[in-house]
Amino acid sequence: MTRSHLSLLCALVAASSLFGAAPSDARAICPRIFRPVCAVTPQGVNQTFANSCEARAAHARILAPGQCQGPICPFIFDPVCARIPGQNPRTFPNLCIAETDHATLIHRGACK
Numbered sequence: 587m588t589r590s591h592l593s594l595l596c597a598l599v600a601a602s603s604l605f606g607a608a609p610s611d612a613r614a615i616c617p618r619i620f621r622p623v624c625a626v627t628p629q630g631v632n633q634t635f636a637n638s639c640e641a642r643a644a645h646a647r648i649l650a651p652g653q654c655q656g657p658i659c660p661f662i663f664d665p666v667c668a669r670i671p672g673q674n675p676r677t678f679p680n681l682c683i684a685e686t687d688h689a690t691l692i693h694r695g696a697c698k
Contacts, residue, residue: 616640624654626688632656647671650691655682667697 616639623638625646634653635641641648649668659682668689669675677696678684684691 616643621651622653623651624649624685630688632685632688647688647690649685649688650681654685656686659683659686664694665696666694667692 616637619637621637622634623641624632625635625641625644625648627633627644627646632649632654633644633646635644635646638648659680662680664680665677666681666684667675668678668681668684668687668691670687670689675692675697676689678687678689681691681694
């Protein structure tokens with residue numbers, strides 16, 4: 587990070603505190619870009635965030651791009667390869683079921 591980038595970042599954080607956001611609130615410096623992601627929060631709840639920056643600022647683990655599906659999953663076979671932390675990747679019947687198990691999407695289609 588260059589000195590000018592660091593100065594700009596500090597100015598943004600300082601300005602955010604003027605408008606009620608605490609300086610330690612990392613979401614105050616996330617871009618206002620709507621590119622939703624589904625992530626699991628530290629409390630174990632799936633939540634749709636506006637973008638990956640906001641998910642990371644909330645200490646959430648990103649599961650897949652797009653809005654969260656479920657909690658009731660359709661009986662549609664559209665396999666995805668996903669991984670539950672600490673386990674090997676496996677094929678799930680669809681993305682909704684993978685998200686329900688808090689598995690991180692690797693790619694669409696069956697695992698090889």
